Amino acid sequence: MAGKSERIVKMNFGNKKIIIMGLGSYKDGSGISAALFFAKKGANLLITDLKTKKELASQIKRLESFFLARTGLARIEGSKERLLTRTKYVLGRHRMQDFREADYIFKNPSVPKNSPYLKIAKKNKIPIINDWTIFFEERPQNLVIGVTGTKGKSTTATLIYQLLKNARKDATLCGNIGQSPLSILNKIKKPRGIEKINSIKNHRSDEFYTIGNFGKNKSLRDEGTIVVAELSSWLLHEFKDIKQSPRIAVITNLMPDHLDKYKNIKEYYKDKENIFRFQNKNDYLILNENDKNLRKIARKSKSRIVWYDGAHQNAAIAVAKLLKIPKSVAERAIKTFKGLSGRLEFIRGKNGVKYYNDTTATTPDATIYSLKSLSKYKGKIILISGGMDKNLDYKRLATEIPKYCKALILFKGTASEKIIKELLKLSKSDFNILNRVSDCSSMKKAVETAKKIASKDDIILLSPASTSFNMFKNEFDRGEQFNRFVKRLK
Known part of the structure; x- marks a missing residue:
């Protein structure tokens, strides 16, 4: 990791x-992984979530299984179960007093940073941490x-x-893909061969190897696990x-x-910039040259900038070059890569109609990109x-829809209302699209x-350009429902 040579106090x-503010619903997400991590450390936990006990049943069951294997059952506040562990729950709400009387607040990524409860914690000078702040403490040399x-x-x-x-590197993938680094911490091996250096916790990884010589430093018997985040x-x-x-930072693009x-786009970009803000001259920042x-x-x-041309394949090749991975290995990995679900994913063809799942397109720009990617089907x-608006501008999307689409089906929500409003502003030559607009209250109805x-x-393209928390758990639930109903079509 890149940053100041003086590390924070352990x-x-x-x-x-x-x-723990936000237990979350992902199997290996931040909240549940943090709960298990802290429990193993012997902490006194209070887990608070706006979701109810019923909504978090599977996560609670998993925690209780862990506690049972150790000392007994956890207590849900208000239940008749006896407290046999150091863990309590406050579900369906948050309590202000809990944020005045803690040593640490663990913040789930889904918790808004302007939460009034976090403001209370800051006022009382209680450290707010997440799984990556802990990871940097536990694995500073990786x-x-x-x-x-x-x-x-x-x-x-x-x-x-x-x-x-493919290059036979010890590597792991985690982060915003539903896999907290804390859930796999024990599988992330530390670099070996640096034991002779005193006060190892006070040193950065670049004091043991440089990226350009990664894989060639003989003082390292084992370079440890590379973490892709x-x-x-x-x-x-x-x-x-x-x-x-991170020592190597990649930014694909920046859009609203x-x-x-x-508060505004500058504040959003400022958080994104933290990926390279604390790098130094020996680190690398890989950027898409097509993004203004x-x-x-x-x-x-302050770091060394490497530009790549647009496609994600080229970003991966840029990383491969830095790590001295042979070109043939990189090309083979790209050739065999099948892509990810929910990213302009072809689901099936039926009666001459093709169905695509692009559920992860949660912004107007993302949906415009997908429409242009299918430009050979213009008008078809x-x-x-x-769905639900994120305070985004839908004007550009509204102008593109009539160019590419023969019909528009909208889920109910504030984003849909904005799309209709922008379509109504178009000239009469584009106006006929409104004759083919339907609104739906379920995925089943939308597919039918x-x-x-x-x-x-x-x-038939699912590309929401928004969130849909009013109808679905998240974008992945939305995509899974689309796939399920499409596969049932006869």
């Missing part, structure tokens, strides 16, 4: 009172390749990971407190997003879109409606 969690961007970070991070595995703006927000950035959570916003922020970098696309409209050689 965090000690034994017998500390720790509030090489981290961080990947962020508004769109394409999951695909890029996964391809880099696949490339490293997909980093969202929420995860990067806390990096400013620990003053750490999450403006329902940020990245060209602007590049001026702020039935777009399933809309699209099927009725479709003709041979048409494309």
